[in-house]
Amino acid sequence: MFTRVLVAEDYEIANQGIIKILNEQVGIYDIEEAKYCDDAYKKFLKAHTSQKPIELLITDLSFKQDDTIQTIISGIDLIKDIRALQPDIKVIVYSQEDRLDKINLLFDRFNINGYVCKGQQAVTELIACVNGVYQGNIMLPPELTDNATTNNIIHLDDLDMMLLEELANGFTKKEIRIKLKKQNISPNSESSIDKRVSNLFDIFKAKNTTHLVAVVKDLGLL
Amino acid sequence: MFTRVLVAEDYEIANQGIIKILNEQVGIYDIEEAKYCDDAYKKFLKAHTSQKPIELLITDLSFKQDDTIQTIISGIDLIKDIRALQPDIKVIVYSQEDRLDKINLLFDRFNINGYVCKGQQAVTELIACVNGVYQGNIMLPPELTDNATTNNIIHLDDLDMMLLEELANGFTKKEIRIKLKKQNISPNSESSIDKRVSNLFDIFKAKNTTHLVAVVKDLGLL
DNA sequence: GATGGCCTTACAGATATCTGTAATTGGGCC
DNA sequence: GGCCCAATTACAGATATCTGTAAGGCCATC
Numbered sequence: 001m002f003t004r005v006l007v008a009e010d011y012e013i014a015n016q017g018i019i020k021i022l023n024e025q026v027g028i029y030d031i032e033e034a035k036y037c038d039d040a041y042k043k044f045l046k047a048h049t050s051q052k053p054i055e056l057l058i059t060d061l062s063f064k065q066d067d068t069i070q071t072i073i074s075g076i077d078l079i080k081d082i083r084a085l086q087p088d089i090k091v092i093v094y095s096q097e098d099r100l101d102k103i104n105l106l107f108d109r110f111n112i113n114g115y116v117c118k119g120q121q122a123v124t125e126l127i128a129c130v131n132g133v134y135q136g137n138i139m140l141p142p143e144l145t146d147n148a149t150t151n152n153i154i155h156l157d158d159l160d161m162m163l164l165e166e167l168a169n170g171f172t173k174k175e176i177r178i179k180l181k182k183q184n185i186s187p188n189s190e191s192s193i194d195k196r197v198s199n200l201f202d203i204f205k206a207k208n209t210t211h212l213v214a215v216v217k218d219l220g221l222l
Numbered sequence: 223m224f225t226r227v228l229v230a231e232d233y234e235i236a237n238q239g240i241i242k243i244l245n246e247q248v249g250i251y252d253i254e255e256a257k258y259c260d261d262a263y264k265k266f267l268k269a270h271t272s273q274k275p276i277e278l279l280i281t282d283l284s285f286k287q288d289d290t291i292q293t294i295i296s297g298i299d300l301i302k303d304i305r306a307l308q309p310d311i312k313v314i315v316y317s318q319e320d321r322l323d324k325i326n327l328l329f330d331r332f333n334i335n336g337y338v339c340k341g342q343q344a345v346t347e348l349i350a351c352v353n354g355v356y357q358g359n360i361m362l363p364p365e366l367t368d369n370a371t372t373n374n375i376i377h378l379d380d381l382d383m384m385l386l387e388e389l390a391n392g393f394t395k396k397e398i399r400i401k402l403k404k405q406n407i408s409p410n411s412e413s414s415i416d417k418r419v420s421n422l423f424d425i426f427k428a429k430n431t432t433h434l435v436a437v438v439k440d441l442g443l444l
Numbered sequence: 445g446a447t448g449g450c451c452t453t454a455c456a457g458a459t460a461t462c463t464g465t466a467a468t469t470g471g472g473c474c
Numbered sequence: 475g476g477c478c479c480a481a482t483t484a485c486a487g488a489t490a491t492c493t494g495t496a497a498g499g500c501c502a503t504c
Binding site for chain 2: 011014015017169206217
């Protein structure tokens with residue numbers, strides 16, 4: 001079993017809970033905990049340069065900042081930074097997130113090793129996840145292994161996401177077209193963009209751009 | 223100090239954390255825990271009809287359901303139901319929610335006794351909150367007692383919120399104008415609506431309607 | 445090499461958005 | 475009443491959105 005684990009979770013009580021589980025039910029005792037992204041990174045660094053590097057990172061996705069209320073600093077950056085230094089580190093994300101496509105994205109893009117969704121089954125899932133990851137498996141949450149649901153996942157490609165992002169940021173299609181041209185991304189005609197956005201209207205049953213962004217925000221895709 | 227406490231929280235790990243705190247740092251040992259709203263209510267009922275009723279309810283606001291993924295059953299209903307039977311029960315809500323106006327609503331409308339925001343300071347706050355509530359105080363979270371921030375809350379009137387809502391729902395200004403006329407709400411000219419929305423652009427530093435809705439969604443106002 | 449399907453692009457017309465200016469209304473106040 | 479101020483409205487022009495049609499390119503398949 002893993003001997004050195006880092007738990008990054010800004011919600012203190014959850015921290016306590018995780019540590020309790022790891023201690024009592026998985027048999028891991030050498031646990032670092034961090035309530036801030038920065039702090040987690042520092043603790044990782046210290047371990048990384050020592051003789052006893054962290055073998056497993058368990059992290060939340062969103063961290064609230066102290067002073068401001070609404071800023072959210074992503075755990076994804078933490079994962080990227082840590083993986084940049086120690087590519088073989090195992091990563092388990094556990095988060096409130098329950099959008100299947102978003103969770104899927106974590107496995108696709110960031111090669112996380114496991115995912116546990118906060119909820120009633122978190123304890124059982126966490127234990128199974130840590131064990132599975134230790135054995136070298138990719139531990140998908142039960143929701144994702146169920147084929148009936150995965151088939152219903154709408155696949156949006158990079159360009160779709162980029163368009164949604166830029167539209168939500170208030171850029172016009174003209175501006176977006178110029179950006180695409182600059183980055184040498186094709187398609188980059190206003191006509192193509194129109195078509196793609198119209199397609200998104202169909203997918204999300206939106207009446208116009210504003211509605212589209214509202215729907216997508218509600219879904220948590222942005 | 224309270225002797226009988228009911229903890230309702232669907233996130234198992236947080237449950238564990240809370241119980242640990244109450245045990246070790248507050249000195250409460252007779253704790254019922256529930257992962258479902260229904261379950262919490264049953265345990266409350268059982269205690270209520272016995273010689274040892276619950277004195278304090280600590281509850282989350284949102285509970286995920288088992289089978290479906292995104293359905294959320296509100297802890298507010300739990301509070302209402304429990305208070306209906308035992309009006310003097312003390313209630314502490316702790317939740318992810320950090321919108322000040324929303325938290326304020328809980329005190330205003332549901333007369334909760336305390337609020338703890340999940341986050342880095344949750345342990346300290348929870349301890350202080352339980353102690354304060356025991357002494358009969360209303361324990362506002364630090365964010366709400368701080369005047370500097372409450373003064374900064376932007377006040378939007380009903381019409382502003384209505385406009386934001388309708389725009390997010392994909393209605394055009396023409397459609398909104400017609401709705402307003404139907405409901406005999408003034409102002410109801412397209413020009414006035416334009417002006418008001420432009421004003422919202424200024425307030426939220428938005429470039430256009432789509433951007434505005436995105437910003438407002440991010441802020442949690444919609 | 446011809447066919448058909450799919451994606452990209454160009455173009456165009458109707459509608460909506462955004463931003464001004466200017467006219468009108470409706471209090472509050474002296 | 476007369477004045478002022480702010481909010482509401484009407485109107486207009488430039489820009490953007492949305493929805494078509496049509497033409498061209500790419501690629502797999504026959």
